[in-house]
Amino acid sequence: MVILDRVVPFGRSKAEYELMFALSESDRAKTIIGIGDGPASFNAEMTAAGYQVTSIDPIYQFTGAEIKSRFDACVDVIIEQVRNTPNNWTWSYHxxxxxxxxxxxxxxxLFLADFERGKSEGRYLNAELPKLGFQDNQFQIALCSHLLFLYSDHLSFEFHLDSIRELCRITQEVRIFPLLTLAQARSPYIDEICRILGKEGISSEIIQVSYEFQKGGNQVIIFRQ
Ligand SMILES: C[S@@+](CC[C@H](N)C(=O)[O-])C[C@H]1O[C@@H](n2cnc3c(N)ncnc32)[C@H](O)[C@@H]1O
Structure with a gap:
């Protein structure tokens, strides 16, 4: 059970998702599931543009007003932390x-303006890793931004392995960004997860992308079954 007071509900835009995940036009046209999308505007903007995105996040059990009030409670502190650590960030996109x-x-x-309608259309679902109640290969592509690997200091190796296996069960392709932890170090889990999943027939590929905010955080990993 997620406790909203422990979540930082910061969301990214469609433009950021497109860069982080190197989404081509044919990728955008796939059935997409966004994992831990929180208050990102990706789903809202993609839906408005005619694409198909389902987002899952445990914070979708809360109301829009509750999510916004949590955002308002954290935003000053986070921006101050960023301001105090200027060398940790690449000021290109932002x-x-x-x-x-x-x-x-x-x-x-943008997320809040779309949230109620999206819930009623089944586009925002209250669900959480490591187990999701979808069918095998229900989606074509899973995108996971700023959750897996980023929180390696808080979420265990087993949680990551189980979660990525589950995402490979429900999709053909899983993309995770960034590969860095909150402490800006490469997640210690990546190599072992690629080795174990490789033996199960799941390939992995790391590619450089043209989005970088955390300094050095400009790679996405793609798992394919
Ligand atoms: C830093 S936010 C990133 C939001 C969005 N993906 C983006 O990049 O703009 C991390 C999100 O992961 C969600 N989250 C936390 N634990 C989760 C879990 N076990 N399964 C799915 N989402 C989770 C949080 O509620 C939060 O909305």
Whole structure:
């Protein structure tokens, strides 16, 4: 059971997802599941553009007002932390801490405007890794931004392995970004997970992408079964 007070409900936009996951037009046209999408505006913007995205996150059990109030309670602290650690960040997509804040405000506003309708259409589902109640290969592609690997200091190796196996069960392809932890180090789990899943017939490929905010965080990993 997720406790909202422990979640940082910061969401990214469709433009950021497209860069983080190197999404081509043929990728966008697939049935996509967003894992831990939180208050990202990816689903809202993709739906408005005619694409098919389902998002899962345990925070979808809360109301939009509750999610927004948690965002409001964290945003100053997070932006201050970013401002105090300027060398940890690459100021290319986001131009400054103020610009980052404006981009996060815009994403959550687009998400909130779409949340009730999206819930009624089954596009925002309250569910959480490591087990999801979908059928085998129900989706073509899973995107997981800023959850797996990023929280390696909080979520165990077994949680990661079970979660990625589960995502490979319900999709043909799983993309995870970034490969860095919150402490900006490469997740210690990656090599062992690739080795174990490789023996189960799941291939892995790491590619460089043209999005970088955490310094050095410009790679996505793609698992395929
Ligand atoms: C930092 S946010 C990232 C939001 C979004 N993916 C993005 O990049 O804009 C991490 C999200 O993961 C969600 N989360 C935490 N534990 C989860 C779990 N076990 N399964 C799915 N989502 C989870 C949180 O509720 C939160 O919304």
């Amino acid at each position: 131009k400054s801490p103020e610009d980052l804040r404006a981009n996060r405000e815009k994403a959550i506003a």
